[in-house]
Amino acid sequence: MSRVFNFSAGPSTLPESVLEICAKEMLDCHGTGQSVMEMSHRSNAYKPIIEGVEAKVRELMHVPDNYKVLFLQGGASTQFAMIPLNLNKTGKAAYVDTGVWSKKAIEEARRFLDTVDVVASSRDRGCCYIPEIREIKGDYDYVHITLNNTIYGTKWSYIPDTGDIPLVADISSCVLSEPLDVTKFGLLYAGAQKNLAPAGVTLVIIREDLIREELPKTVPTMLRYDTHSKNGSMFNTPPCYSIYVMGLVLDWVKENGGAEGMLKRNTEKAELLYNYLDNSDYYHATVDKGSRSLMNIPFLTKETDPDKATAINKKFVAEAAAAGLVNLAGHRLVGGMRASIYNAMSIDGVKALIAFMDKFAKENA
Ligand SMILES: Cc1ncc(COP(=O)(O)O)c(C=O)c1O
Known part of the structure; x- marks a missing residue:
């Protein structure tokens, strides 16, 4: 066997020991006589897998009880729409523009909100730094930042103070790379294909008070956090195999x-x-x-x-x-x-x- 060193930005290298477990359990996972790929997501064989992964996320990220952990689909890019669709109350949000992914989030929010203020940006120098904006205030429904900018290689070294305004962060390329105080955020989201799992699952950690039922009826069922929260991320078929691998990766994180x-x-x-x-x-x-x-x-x-x-x-x-x-x-x-x-x-x-x-x-x- 000859493996390369893979420096891809995503999908990315996974721990070799995790891949070995995947190989070992491919035909028969935990004595069920089935691959996880073949399991009904509602079966007694799969239930402990998804519940175990949620418990591991909670433990490793110290997620408080008043937050929901969701396993969604559509990548981090779908969150660019779900966030404004679900958090919109007054039609006003603030974003910090630190690169390509921030900009995509801003553009998507502009489809749904009357006002999207870019309160700070690093575009003047080609996004090679994180702007100094320790406090963000205003009558915003939420503030959005991209904690680690995958393309430009920048990372926030501090968390801005937004007072009572929910802070939302894209942590796709830094999730579990270091400790993060979840309580400073209203919502965290990460496409899994860098630090967590193969592509296909998006981790969302959302404070319960931000999961609203009184949304306009034009918000599609699949794009409502309450749909997924009420159904334990099983409103429809979840990305079962990616979630299973996430569990193995989280075991590896814990062991390390x-x-x-x-x-x-x-x-x-x-x-x-x-x-x-x-x-x-x-x-x-x-x-x-x-x-x-x-x-x-x-x-x-x-x-x-x-x-x-x-x-x-x-x-x-x-x-x-x-x-x-x-x-x-x-x-x-x-x-x-x-x-x-x-x-x-x-x-x-x-x-x-x-x-x-x-x-x-x-x-x-
Ligand atoms: C910071 C960040 N946000 C969002 C995305 C988009 O993620 P997805 O492909 O899961 O939609 C990426 C992808 O590389 C990313 O690095």
Whole structure:
């Protein structure tokens, strides 16, 4: 067996031990004589699986009892619509624009709300930092932030104070990468395909008072949080297999020290790579210190000629792939290179990347 180091931004590398359990249980899960893929979601075989996953999310993220944990479909992108559809009372919300995913959330909210105020933005410098806005006030139904910006590699190092206004955060690319105080938020959501599971399930953690029944009748049944909350995420067939794998990933997180253990592991990996970049004559990190993500690390060479830079980036990505280090191209909208080093990426993967980068720099300087 030959496995590569996969630096994809999502879907992403999963812990090898989890994949091994999946393989072992593929034909017969827990003596049921069935694969989880084949189980009725309402069967006695599946029920303990989904209930167990919810319990593990609650335990690892310290989710208080007055929050619901939901397993939904449609990706994080569907949340861009569900949030305004469900939280709208006065037609007014505030968003912070820190990149592509924030912007998509803003554009979607504008379909449903009269006023979407962008109260801060990092667009003036190509989204390479998180704006300083420690307090957000106003007559808003909610405030939305993207806690980790997958494409630009920025992360909020603080949680803005929004007083009584519910704070909503997209945590798709940083969920369980470090401890997070759920009580500071009204709603958290994450597409699972980075730190939690294969694609197909979206984790939503929502404070109960934000789940409303008195919504306009034009809000589709499947896009109402109360539909899923009342039915234990089983209004319709849930993404059963992805939820099962999430449970295995959460077991792995727990065995490795929970959110605190992930922070230690992720800090060690990220520091190694940022230190290398900051001390390199050939490469540089693109994000301001103080706003840097632990999960997604974009970088460029110091080549300033745009055509030569494009050619060298292409060569880097191709030669890295040939060396078993795959998916290192930056997002198609920003170019350059990006190493996504989610929870499951090992320190050995990061060391192998740095060794390759060093060799490439020497050969191409
Ligand atoms: C921060 C963030 N939000 C939202 C999305 C969109 O997620 P999905 O593909 O699950 O809709 C992504 C995908 O990469 C992301 O990184």
